Amino acid sequence: MPFLVSAQLAVSPIQKQHLSGAQRNKELQPMPLPFWDDFSSASNSDTLWADQATVWINDGMGIKPPTIMVALFDGLDASGIPYAPNVNQNLDYGFTDSLVSRKIRMADVPLFLRNTVFMSFFYQWGGNGEAPDAIDFLRLEFLNDSGQWETILTLQAQETQLPDRFYSAVVRINQPQFFHNDFQFRFRSFGRRSGRYDTWNIDYIYLNRNRTENDLIQGFPDRANYLPLTTLFTPYYAMPIRHYFDDADGNTGFPSFGVSNLSSIPQPMNYDIDAEVHVYRNGVKESLTFNTDSQQPILPTMGPFEQRTIAFKVKPDLSTFADADSLQLNVKTTLVTGDSVNTGFEPIDFHINDTLRKTYVLKDYYAYDDGTAEYAVGLTQSGNRAAYRFLLSNLQRDTLNGIYIHYPFTQGTASTSVRVQVWDNLNGLPDQLILEESIPVQRSANSRFLEINFSQAILVQDTIYIGWQQPASGRVQIGLDTSNDTGEQIFINTTGTWIPNAQVRGSLLLRPRFGKGDVITSVEKSIPSLSIYPNPNRGIFTISGTVSPLSIISVSGKPVSFETLHIDNQTHIQLTDSVSGLLLIRYSFQGQVITAKILVHEH
Numbered sequence: 357m358p359f360l361v362s363a364q365l366a367v368s369p370i371q372k373q374h375l376s377g378a379q380r381n382k383e384l385q386p387m388p389l390p391f392w393d394d395f396s397s398a399s400n401s402d403t404l405w406a407d408q409a410t411v412w413i414n415d416g417m418g419i420k421p422p423t424i425m426v427a428l429f430d431g432l433d434a435s436g437i438p439y440a441p442n443v444n445q446n447l448d449y450g451f452t453d454s455l456v457s458r459k460i461r462m463a464d465v466p467l468f469l470r471n472t473v474f475m476s477f478f479y480q481w482g483g484n485g486e487a488p489d490a491i492d493f494l495r496l497e498f499l500n501d502s503g504q505w506e507t508i509l510t511l512q513a514q515e516t517q518l519p520d521r522f523y524s525a526v527v528r529i530n531q532p533q534f535f536h537n538d539f540q541f542r543f544r545s546f547g548r549r550s551g552r553y554d555t556w557n558i559d560y561i562y563l564n565r566n567r568t569e570n571d572l573i574q575g576f577p578d579r580a581n582y583l584p585l586t587t588l589f590t591p592y593y594a595m596p597i598r599h600y601f602d603d604a605d606g607n608t609g610f611p612s613f614g615v616s617n618l619s620s621i622p623q624p625m626n627y628d629i630d631a632e633v634h635v636y637r638n639g640v641k642e643s644l645t646f647n648t649d650s651q652q653p654i655l656p657t658m659g660p661f662e663q664r665t666i667a668f669k670v671k672p673d674l675s676t677f678a679d680a681d682s683l684q685l686n687v688k689t690t691l692v693t694g695d696s697v698n699t700g701f702e703p704i705d706f707h708i709n710d711t712l713r714k715t716y717v718l719k720d721y722y723a724y725d726d727g728t729a730e731y732a733v734g735l736t737q738s739g740n741r742a743a744y745r746f747l748l749s750n751l752q753r754d755t756l757n758g759i760y761i762h763y764p765f766t767q768g769t770a771s772t773s774v775r776v777q778v779w780d781n782l783n784g785l786p787d788q789l790i791l792e793e794s795i796p797v798q799r800s801a802n803s804r805f806l807e808i809n810f811s812q813a814i815l816v817q818d819t820i821y822i823g824w825q826q827p828a829s830g831r832v833q834i835g836l837d838t839s840n841d842t843g844e845q846i847f848i849n850t851t852g853t854w855i856p857n858a859q860v861r862g863s864l865l866l867r868p869r870f871g872k873g874d875v876i877t878s879v880e881k882s883i884p885s886l887s888i889y890p891n892p893n894r895g896i897f898t899i900s901g902t903v904s905p906l907s908i909i910s911v912s913g914k915p916v917s918f919e920t921l922h923i924d925n926q927t928h929i930q931l932t933d934s935v936s937g938l939l940l941i942r943y944s945f946q947g948q949v950i951t952a953k954i955l956v957h958e959h
Contacts, residue, residue, distance in 0.1 A: 386538065
């Protein structure tokens, strides 16, 4: 996903997450060779780095990395804040992120082997981030025996290279000043200091003796995962459980994952798929495990340096849980290989990157996203609207009673509230506005969602669109998951006409929720003898009777101004405030106080 700023949507950096042991690692004692890290295991990486706080270890920003997870370099510090003191200083260039190794006992290497010490790694510029400019670079530096950092290698984006490819680099270490027991290496990026710009990905770092400058031609005896598990409830990671069981087989897909052969020779491998299910019935939790695929061979045999996507052959059978309130399905895939057995690379454990885990949920909401945001996305102009399409699987109408939404930490002042809107569908585009409410904007840490209860619920079926309108001031930024691209479900309205999103790739961390609620429909009568029409309307409507007194308020309790005209035992009303959405009308008729509901479109 290229970094985007357009007239419609803006993709923005968010606070990034880093490995929890980043500060503790500074106290680690010098380690012997070999040094190997592919970033696939937090516990392994935790012991290897003296300072890794500013880089982001993630599985969403690299494109086809050697193995799952990469280290990302960009213009954000450890808290996700731009290095530049003024975020608007887009031309503020300088050093940004750094990754500093633990101290390494290079003096232990015998003199006759010091010409065989090499360091290799794989790098990618751009990836799913913003590509570096010509003046930007990634630098590798070594700490010499005088405590000074020496520049060893400087990488820049090349016209002959592609931003979606990983390239290898190999460096011989035979200079005497580096063979001391406080040796360290570090990577540093140079670029714009005002956000997630000029991104670089690093993966599969290996430093050892008894190597040659051509040993990457032979590769590594490592068969590994490189892509995470995709959605199970195609195209969703989560579904309302009642909707799912309306057509369990049709709603269950065949997730896939990516595997790599890092060797220059063909390699066979099998895989296991296991699932752990947590079932909730009347608040009581039950847990059980089952095996979906056991010792499935990957055929044909993986070729030299091949990357391949593997799809499940068997769907999990969840029919026995149809009476559950909710369930959580924790799926684990494990590659069955002979890696780390008499490889000559001991004590490196190549099994570290053989396991993937993903959680799928059947509860009360739909989710295209995997729960983690790599970026944030927002509208650029006041009054613009965005809509996110959900294709519902329920056979009968169900009650939409709220949403889950994630507002990540981003730069700039956030709006205190935003209008969330729901539209029905007409020919694949948002049509009539069927619900609107003002909800708070509350930023939170990654993977945390704000639960919103609608004051009024609505019955829906088939296809709905949930979105928001950019307020007059303040930023409204919603989390964007780049691991699952559902950009074709996003629509933008800047001129009064809905158009499909053609630029932003990813999934919004915005989830419709279903359950019980005070339901309205698009047309509602207060009592049999009186009606309100048209409903919905554009601020002009009629009550079929003479009513007094009369008041109109928004669902948040704010009074709405209007004018009335009584003609032929009818009350004609015209709103003078510019409002839209659900309104409550209160009036007295035949000694009764009546409350009715109307929907007002923009007028």
